Amino acid sequence: MNDLLVAENVSKQFGKFIALNDVSIAIPEQSIFGLLGPNGAGKTTFIRIINQITMPDSGTVFFNGKPLHPNDIGLIGYLPEERGLYKSMKVGEQALYLARLKGLSKAQAKERLEYWFKRLNITHWWDKKIQELSKGMAQKVQFVITVLHNPKLLIFDEPFSGFDPLNADIIKNEILNLREEGATILFSTHRMESVEELCEYMALIHLSEKLLDGKVSDIKRAYKSNTFEVGLTTHNEPELLKQLEQNFIVEKANFKSITEDLKLRLQIAPGGTPNDLLQYLVARAQVNHFVEVIPSVNDIFIKTVTQNA
């Protein structure tokens, strides 16, 4: 798969403060890419560089294989974290204005707005002023404005903040749908569960450095520690525990089950396979529960960030 956006050794400094230090990230076409990092890590600076709001001090950003050009603005849709609309302007009017700034003609903009307003069931808001709408309602309008010009790259900075679960779900499905239609999506968030749920690729930025990036599944595989969660039934628990402790690193585990089990986390030596462990256990006890511990994005995030603190 081609990379739609490639950032090569991008650095940016504000006075003495280093916002980005030699960051390289590649975003594959039609993927959902999660950009993670604690507050102040440099995510917003990176996004602003893609949007050509800020220029990098060094490094290049390639879009569609070519260095980023001012005209590419029309191919990018950006929903910033700090977002708002003109309070005293009517919804339809300002949506038209913002769409036209992105390069749509008036007729085009109007047609697409009508389509999206109908789709999200907000047609009756057209003549309302933003100050008459709730925050969630205004967010919906902003979403429409972001996607209206059919951008190839969509950048969402904390897209679900301010939405109730119902509307968050509607927006999530729209995002997935846009991806199906060919858009590439860059997510910036520190809500790990949405990354877990949606993203195939991710990058983690911390203190202006990129700490890791790649396919989410690859990263998880790299971070897994050959640890398994097991639930065992046996007549002689102390004896079994003793045996296990000699062969593996054993921890108490806690999970829900319907049987009164010995619940443990067992870490096997590198090179060992789940089958070996399973055979070993089956020979000694009844195995009710056997699952590999896969690190969550949250775990990876915390682990990486604290390691590099």
Place this chain on the structure above:
Amino acid sequence: MRNLKLIIHREYMARVRNKTFIVMTFLSPLILVGMFFLIAYLSMLNNGEQKIIGINDQSGVFSGEFEDTEDIQYLDLSTVSLDEAKRIVELEGYQGVLYIPDMENNVELAESIEFFGKESPGFGTLQQMERIITEKLTTRELIARGVDISQIQSAETKVNIQIENFQGQRTSRMSGYIKMIFGGAAGYLLMMFIIIYGNMVMRSVIEEKTNRIIEIIVSSVKPITLMLGKILGTSLAGITQFAIWVILGSVLLFIASAMTGVPMVAPPSEAQQGFDQLANSDMQQLLTDVANLPMLSLVISFLVYFIGGYFLYSAIYAAIGAAVDSETDTQQFMFPIILPLMLGIYVGFFSVIENPHGTVSTVFSMIPLTSPIVMLMRIPFGVPWWELGISVLLLIVTNIAILWLAAKIYRVGILMYGKKPTYKELYKWLKY
């Protein structure tokens, strides 16, 4: 370019549709015209009130000298004693009594004249009485010294120095006033325009920051385009407002004066006298003076300095708006804007009128922050083209520099939240 047009259009519409703008546009001329007629009416009321002053002339020198005017009626009380005269005046509620004792020596007499009244008379009244007495006593003294009065009267001449520049254009003292009025009005208008619409630009920048819409917009357009669009859109709204004011003002003035019968141009009474004193030829001179003003160059330079000055200050206003989070934080930056404007106005009203081509006026009409105002005031007096050239060139260069600096501050500032900027901070932004 396309986006600039869109932004200008939006900014213009946003200003023009604003309720305060509409109210101000249509109410201001009404208030102004109302004030004008109120003043005219009040001064008419005042004129109708005639004061009565008794004259107790023991010397008999002034009999028949005090002629009644519009607001003073003189009552001859010379036949009674001073005490009796005072009693009458007090009883009747007159303004007072002027006591002129009987003395041979004119100088002594002049020093002994007194006015008795419940309250001191107005400045105008006093001046009028003093003028009559001075004239009469001077004549009397001249006669006493053996001077032939008829000789003096026939020798009296009225001088109006003819002023002509090297190009052969004739001007007069009267035209000096006209130039002052033209230049002063233009300079003052520019200052008001800068303050009102510069503030509007600033507020609209702050509005976009507080609305948090700014990042959405700058992901579509360059910050400098947005800034220019704002300045242009707001100034177009300003020009619209001025145009409406001028049209509405003249229509209202015309209607109102037709209805109330107050003359459309009702100069205060002193000016009235001044005009009366003007001979017919002077009136003609006045008209030729107005016609002789270099109208074309006046209009062109007005436009150049108006645009140049407005742009210069608007860019600064926009940068300030971008640097702060709310209007309350703007105070510390206002002083450096108001100072040169005020300086321009003061230099204009004191120095230019005194000496249009003196060093102070010339220097201030070169410094770009004051040149729009000061030069506008100087232009009617005739400014050499090379001075104009240097001044305009400096203004343009500064404009470019300030726009560039403002755009840098603007670009950084609009995306900065929660920071109270200091001048040091702004300086750092220039290097981002």
